[in-house]
Amino acid sequence: MPRQDELAADEVRLVRGMEVTTGERTAYDLARREPLTEAVVAVDALCARFGFPPAELLEFARRYPGARGVRRLPEVVALADPRAESPMETRPRLLLVLAGLPHPCVQYPVRDRSGRVVATVDQAYPAERIAVEYEGGEHFTPDRGSRDVYRYPRRTDLGWRVFRYAAADVYRRPTEVVAEVARAPRPP
Structure with a gap:
């Protein structure tokens, strides 16, 4: 299990020669840190783009017990719907x-x-x-x-x-x- 301030190897990918976080890791971070509406907007878009259901963020969060903002993930997940087109x-x-x-x-x-x-x-x-x-x-x-x-x-x-x-x-x-x-x- 990675430490709170580190990214696991499977949370990063190479895009055009640049390391970026995966869609799931990015959704996890934004869901915890952004205001509620912006968090849901981001989760909708990222889930749609990368093809994972919002509920996977709850499983992902188990990697980082006690991380800041993690208690709000269930609310964001409950409001998310990746079928939104914008x-x-x-x-x-x-x-x-x-x-x-x-x-x-x-x-x-x-x-x-x-x-x-x-x-x-x-x-x-x-x-x-x-x-x-x-x-x-x-x-x-x-x-x-x-x-x-x-x-x-x-x-x-x-x-x-x-x-x-x-x-x-x-x-x-x-x-x-x-x-x-x-x-x-x-x-x-």
């Missing part, structure tokens, strides 16, 4: 969950009545037919904007309530974002 998909999910709403399904396929997928939404509460989407700058390009214009009515025609948020919403009005989703009408 940091700005993770942030709205955390707004909702940390405010007490249930964990939404991530990258949820919305199907029409014949079972064909008409859209995959960033986050969903399927029983309530609520979708929460992050709209980054790429959604405002002519090609992507045209596709989004087509997708939106398809979801609403199927009874889905779609909430679309940009970075300004997530950062400047998080309370309102949570309130809007929380008070969305539920289907009968």
Whole structure:
């Protein structure tokens, strides 16, 4: 077992001639040291990129009993979901969950009545037919904007309530974002 201030040989790899920590070691360090939201954003991205489940961080932590910040790993792991496709998909999910709403399904396929997928939404509460989407700058390009214009009515025609948020919403009005989703009408 390595000492607290040392890296084990299997925690380092060579990339383009430079030694770097592995994805798992980097996720472990960031999960312990960063503010909660940033820790989950990092774990989501690193787990997705390197193909390990967040729960492996708890096993990894056994190498370093008593390490600073290790007690918070279970919270980060419980909030992590490597299916998020960007940091700005993770942030709205955390707004909702940390405010007490249930964990939404991530990258949820919305199907029409014949079972064909008409859209995959960033986050969903399927029983309530609520979708929460992050709209980054790429959604405002002519090609992507045209596709989004087509997708939106398809979801609403199927009874889905779609909430679309940009970075300004997530950062400047998080309370309102949570309130809007929380008070969305539920289907009968």
